Amino acid sequence: MAIVGAVTSDFEAQLRAVSLRVTRPRLAVLAALRDHPHIDTDTVIKLVRADHPTVSHQAIYDVLRALRDAGLVRRIQPAGATARYESRVGDNHHHVVCRSCGAVADVDCPVGHAPCLTASDDHGFVVDEAEVVYWGTCPDCATGRTTQ
Amino acid sequence: MAIVGAVTSDFEAQLRAVSLRVTRPRLAVLAALRDHPHIDTDTVIKLVRADHPTVSHQAIYDVLRALRDAGLVRRIQPAGATARYESRVGDNHHHVVCRSCGAVADVDCPVGHAPCLTASDDHGFVVDEAEVVYWGTCPDCATGRTTQ
DNA sequence: CCACTCTTCTGGAATCAATCAAGTTTGCGC
DNA sequence: GCGCAAACTTGATTGATTCCAGAAGAGTGG
Numbered sequence: 001m002a003i004v005g006a007v008t009s010d011f012e013a014q015l016r017a018v019s020l021r022v023t024r025p026r027l028a029v030l031a032a033l034r035d036h037p038h039i040d041t042d043t044v045i046k047l048v049r050a051d052h053p054t055v056s057h058q059a060i061y062d063v064l065r066a067l068r069d070a071g072l073v074r075r076i077q078p079a080g081a082t083a084r085y086e087s088r089v090g091d092n093h094h095h096v097v098c099r100s101c102g103a104v105a106d107v108d109c110p111v112g113h114a115p116c117l118t119a120s121d122d123h124g125f126v127v128d129e130a131e132v133v134y135w136g137t138c139p140d141c142a143t144g145r146t147t148q
Numbered sequence: 149m150a151i152v153g154a155v156t157s158d159f160e161a162q163l164r165a166v167s168l169r170v171t172r173p174r175l176a177v178l179a180a181l182r183d184h185p186h187i188d189t190d191t192v193i194k195l196v197r198a199d200h201p202t203v204s205h206q207a208i209y210d211v212l213r214a215l216r217d218a219g220l221v222r223r224i225q226p227a228g229a230t231a232r233y234e235s236r237v238g239d240n241h242h243h244v245v246c247r248s249c250g251a252v253a254d255v256d257c258p259v260g261h262a263p264c265l266t267a268s269d270d271h272g273f274v275v276d277e278a279e280v281v282y283w284g285t286c287p288d289c290a291t292g293r294t295t296q
Numbered sequence: 297c298c299a300c301t302c303t304t305c306t307g308g309a310a311t312c313a314a315t316c317a318a319g320t321t322t323g324c325g326c
Numbered sequence: 327g328c329g330c331a332a333a334c335t336t337g338a339t340t341g342a343t344t345c346c347a348g349a350a351g352a353g354t355g356g
Contacts, residue, residue, distance in 0.1 A: 002259075023176065026221040026260070027190070032211035033255045041235060048262065061217050075227065075228075076227065076238035077225075077227035077228065079224070079225035080225065083227075083279075094267075095269060095293070096267055096271060096273045096275060098273065105271040105273065107267045107268060107270070107271075108268050108269060108270075110268055115276075115282070117280060119242075119244055119255045119282050120254070120255060120256050120257075120258055121255060121256060122244060122282070122284070123244060123253040123254075123286075123287075124255065124286070124290075125246065125282070125284040125285060125286050125287070125290075126284045126285045126290050127244060127282045128283060128284050128285075129282070129283040129284070130280060130281070130282050130283075131281045131282075131283060132265060132278060132280050132281075132283070133274060133278070133279040133280075133281075134263070134265070134270070134273070134275045134277070134278050134279075135265050135275065135279060136273040136274045136275035136276050136277070137273060137274045137276075138271075138272070138273050139271075139272035139273070142273075144191075
């Protein structure tokens with residue numbers, strides 16, 4: 001598992017770069033986010049416990065919050081769904097969400113930096129980001145309708 | 149309060165138009181939504197109980213769901229906040245949300261019909277709506293920072 | 297290499313929005 | 327008015343998330 005080792009030390013560097021201590025739960029969470037682009041909290045807990053059964057759910061919440069505050073991960077929360085996290089940050093991309101199964105896919109932002117849209121009337125708000133959620137039906141749900 | 153009576157009968161017409169029974173809780177919820185453009189569930193309960201103290205919270209949730217299913221109100225749920233409802237529907241407008249106090253304001257959509265944006269790569273999804281949330285700081289929080 | 301300190305993690309309880317279930321009331325067509 | 331189905335009341339329950347107190351561990355200086 002030389003590759004895993006190499007990637008783990010990469011995670012370590014990421015953590016040290018933002019002055020966060022390097023702990024097993026944090027490395028495991030980062031690995032889970034690398035392998036699953038749009039992952040919800042519950043799945044993070046399951047994946048982390050596959051390798052480290054003793055990790056508490058509170059640790060996961062703490063880690064995710066710390067990583068979010070440090071800017072290493074982004075939290076997305078489509079209406080009516082539980083929070084999801086993704087490790088792709090910094091390019092201001094958007095998401096397309098399936099109404100029936102909740103699947104999420106990335107959509108590149110043509111502009112690439114925030115805010116990529118300007119409001120017609122901002123009511124005096126200082127807008128720094130425009131978040132776009134495309135709602136629709138994913139290929140699986142559209143064709144087969146078998147997948148739930 | 150002749151005006152109130154007139155508006156109440158307007159609500160009554162709205163309900164009948166979508167085959168919903170006219171009940172006091174429903175009229176009270178519609179009145180609350182008319183007076184408060186972006187209202188959360190808890191505030192709806194408080195406002196309705198000001199006039200009808202016996203109305204249960206379950207009734208409010210039922211009414212809001214029925215009105216949403218009927219298309220009379222829209223549910224918006226910015227990440228990290230509780231659900232809010234608005235009675236302005238049908239014009240596909242968007243919202244600007246304050247990061248610090250959660251205030252919401254309407255932003256007109258230049259296109260006016262869904263979907264107003266097209267994804268650069270839709271991953272095979274059939275997109276029917278593009279929801280835009282502008283994140284920023286409202287005038288109160290930007291200047292005084294007193295209103296928190 | 298060891299001790300110290302502060303951050304992080306563990307385990308458990310609490311909170312809050314929202315939903316579910318059972319029984320009662322009520323709008324509205326007849 | 328009658329009766330039925332929709333809607334409401336009461337109360338319990340779920341599920342995601344947060345709070346709290348004490349234990350463990352990471353990083354630092356000796």
